[in-house]
Amino acid sequence: MPALIPFAAREPISEGRRYALALLACVAALAVALPLREVLDLANTVMLFLLAVVLVASRLGRGPAVIASLGSVALFDFFFVPPRFSFEVSHGQYLVTFAVMLAVSLIVGQLTAGLRSQARDAERREQATRALYDLAKVLAGAMSPAQVELAVRAFMATHLGARLWLLLPAPDDTLTPVTLAAGPLAALDLQMARMAVDGGLAVESGATDAPGFRRHFLPLSGSTRGRSVLVASMPDSASGDLPLLEALASLVATAVERLYFVDAAQSAQLEAESERLRSAILSALSHDVRTPLTALYGLADSLVLTRPPLPADAQETAEAIRDQALRMNGMVGNLLDMARLQAGRVSLRKEWQPLEEVVGASLQLLGRAMDGHPVQVSGLGELPLVHFDAVLLERVFCNLFENAAKYAPPDTPILLAAQAGSEFVDVQVTSGGPGFPADSLSRVFDLFERGAVEAPVVGMGVGLAICRSIIEAHGGTIRAFNPPGGGGSVAFTLPLGTPPAIEPEPPEPEGGP
Structure with a gap:
């Protein structure tokens, strides 16, 4: 320095x-x-x-x-x-x-x-x-808020005979000193700092731990991080140096904001690299694992269908192998879908079609996975035609129904309610059971998020993440909540649009051809 x-x-x-x-x-x-x-x-x-x-x-x-x-x-x-x-x-x-x-x-x-x-x-x-x-040259090379405070504190002590604290916002938005090298700050000082931040103006306080000194609280204004405060304890004889203190606060604000942008850029770069690596790993694993799984499922299914049938114990084992291979194949399919969605390589093939047909196809595809959980439908047949990709939306309903069946108590129905609004079609899937953990409602659509850490239900936590990606690709929204009656609900919307007009078929002439 x-x-x-x-x-x-x-x-x-x-x-x-x-x-x-x-x-x-x-x-x-x-x-x-x-x-x-x-x-x-x-x-x-x-x-x-x-x-x-x-x-x-x-x-x-x-x-x-x-x-x-x-x-x-x-x-x-x-x-x-x-x-x-x-x-x-x-x-x-x-x-x-x-x-x-x-x-x-x-x-x-x-x-x-x-x-x-x-x-x-x-x-x-x-x-x-x-x-x-x-x-300014020293602050330009500072790599952390602590180094910024150290340089400014030395400047203040040398030229103004003052002490200094730099307060930055914590994750919960409370103002926290970077260091306490200049001494502790009382609760009143923190309140004055909050007043300076909320009002956007400098605040002065005569309550200090030394006679003849005043504390000045200067908010550090910036384009993104305007919640920081510079606290200076200056002698009364240095009141003419307040313009210098304001110039100093501008320098500190610039340095703090530069550090913020550096951290944000590094975090964004690290997150992008992590996402690329994760997508590459998911894609590679999905392709490499899917081929032997398909072969394993085919062999197990051949054993189940062998004529004459296998002994009872061997038959039960072959069916268990087939079912587990099918479940694993579904998990790998979800991973592959997630990798494609995150990589942006999925193009939507939208058509105007009834939503009821996709729901029926999804239930038929799930087959025995829905045993003991009848689906009760309301409002689905009254919907107009909707513009969507049937294959991708079928994946959404499969994941929602499968999740609902996993967590619902045995022999309890799953409710599907749909209605058309002015601009969107609203669809809600509700199941019984404990519902979503209250502390993880905001994270249930994150990749590999499974709610309760010790959940006994088999899964990888990618189903809802796939649903969110598909729904958002269609221009809709999706959310999860726990209804007052218990259980858990997932609701999503799809843009309604204006379906094409369907011309009625001409009536057949009387008397036949």
């Missing part, structure tokens, strides 16, 4: 000492002028005292310059104007001389002091700009 130059390099001179030096300057001018009183006329002697006033104004300020002006007039009158060594004036013209001398001294002193003040302000601004530039 570059060395930072303090703004105030000179030690300040006390007020009494400044006035004493002003009087000493007048005495020094007198010491120079006395030996030359026989050589110089009064006009040139006045110039020596004016020079002393200018020097005092340029070095000590306005107040000492006024004292120097008054002292110069008094010494000039006492030592040089006849009658000497008294304050009497022998001629009226000297009164004009005194008045002009005093006026010129005051004007020159004030102008010189003003130029001195402006020069010091310019020097201070230049030092502040250079220091902020050096700090």
